Amino acid sequence: MAAQSIDADSAWQLILAAVNRESVTLPLPGTSQPALTLAGEARWSLHLPATADAQSLFSLFLPLCRPLPNGRSHQVIGQLGQSLDGRIATVTGASKFINGDDGITHLHRLRAVSDAVIVGAGTACEDNPRLTVRRASGPNPVRVVIDPHRRVPDGHHLFTDGQAPTLRLVAGEDTGEHRARLPETGVLELPCLGPEGSRAEPAHIIAILEGLGLRRLFVEGGGLTVSSFMNAGLLNRLHVMVAPMIIGSGRPAFALPEIENLAEAWRPEAQCISLGSDMLFDLDLDRV
Ligand SMILES: NC(=O)c1ccc[n+]([C@@H]2O[C@H](COP(=O)([O-])OP(=O)(O)OC[C@H]3O[C@@H](n4cnc5c(N)ncnc54)[C@H](OP(=O)(O)O)[C@@H]3O)[C@@H](O)[C@H]2O)c1
Known part of the structure; x- marks a missing residue:
């Protein structure tokens, strides 16, 4: 069987499935093969190779999808x-x-x-x-x-x-x-x-x-x-x-507002x- 990898379309499906999820392993869409594990404190790991576009999507969107950190209501x-x-x-x-x-x-x-x-x-x-x-x-x-x-x-x-x-x-x-x-x-x-x-x-x-x-x-x-x-x-x-x-x-x-110093x-x-x-x-x- 050919090795599977995560492309941008699959990455986006995984991101939508990750919204508000805490600790869970999500399969590659359309398969039962584990693809993405979400852990606490916004950590995540991949079980399959991912294309560069898929990696970019994960790093941009997973921080926006995760359960809100302690004490943050929005x-x-x-x-x-x-x-x-x-x-x-x-x-x-x-x-x-x-x-x-x-x-x-x-x-x-x-x-x-x-x-x-x-x-x-x-x-x-x-x-x-x-x-x-x-x-x-x-x-x-x-x-x-x-x-x-x-x-x-x-x-x-x-x-x-x-x-x-x-x-x-x-x-x-x-x-x-x-x-x-x-x-x-x-x-x-x-x-x-x-x-x-x-x-x-x-x-x-x-x-x-x-x-x-x-x-x-x-x-x-x-x-x-x-x-x-x-x-x-x-x-x-x-x-x-x-x-x-x-x-x-x-x-x-x-x-x-205007500032005077770059600091x-x-x-x-x-x-x-x-x-x-x-x-x-x-x-x-x-x-x-
Ligand atoms: N390139 C982009 O990413 C992008 C994105 C969006 C829009 N645009 C463009 O940006 C232009 C519009 O932007 P803009 O900066 O001029 O205006 P804007 O931010 O769209 O709207 C500002 C207006 O919204 C109301 N408003 C916003 N916050 C408010 C608050 N806290 N309290 C009360 N009223 C509030 C006020 O309406 P009143 O004036 O009625 O008081 C204010 O003048 C358009 O040309 C649009 O095409 C570009």
Whole structure:
């Protein structure tokens, strides 16, 4: 019998099977042959040789899938897809597409291992995204749009396509009344962001989502929203996908407070992986 090995497709099936699993040995999909053992404290080992692509998938995604470490009630991942000069869109907001095919597949995989995907109103307005998982297998996350002024058009996909539930977080005091009503599809509007014109604390947004049972959170964009979670110290990991493209002007990826000394800059532990079309920086913001 030919020796079996783990390719990227099998690795992805194993990763989906690993979500929230603690100590278990998982077989190679379609066989009974042990392939992946998950042990405590985020350790894992392979029983079969794996292709380079499969190894990359394991090292990027297994840390995101494992049971949340002791005492942590949620995990927040951010992503930004940027040009070499750190832009996520042109001045007019055009961002389709900065990243190549492999980068977009990576984005869909991040959605598939998350309970909820969060975008700001700017992204929802300009991109009219669906935020579903289409380029990989896996479940659609709950879609969350932070839309204090209700400026995202009602006809946009998030509110009309029925592919997954959408939470629209708008200005207003949180009465807690709606919490039990996360629909299977359709839109739930939650007034919870405080008075119109004020900025909601990202920690408050996380608490609202946690109250609905959403604990693995993926902040997909745009730059203002990702930066606000990062600046509040609430991102555990950040995936920055860099495309070999120079735009030369446009919307910045990061909007953080000014610093004078480089010692104050973020310099997290990082792994750098070529996705093919894009270079991915996987930043561990718990270890800055
Ligand atoms: N390349 C990529 O990876 C990527 C990913 C996503 C989006 N994009 C691009 O990025 C651009 C949009 O990004 P952006 O940075 O301008 O905007 P954004 O982050 O999508 O949205 C920002 C807006 O969301 C609302 N918001 C976010 N956090 C809030 C909070 N804590 N409290 C209250 N309101 C909050 C506010 O809406 P109000 O303004 O109504 O108060 C805020 O102005 C688009 O051009 C899109 O195409 C690129």
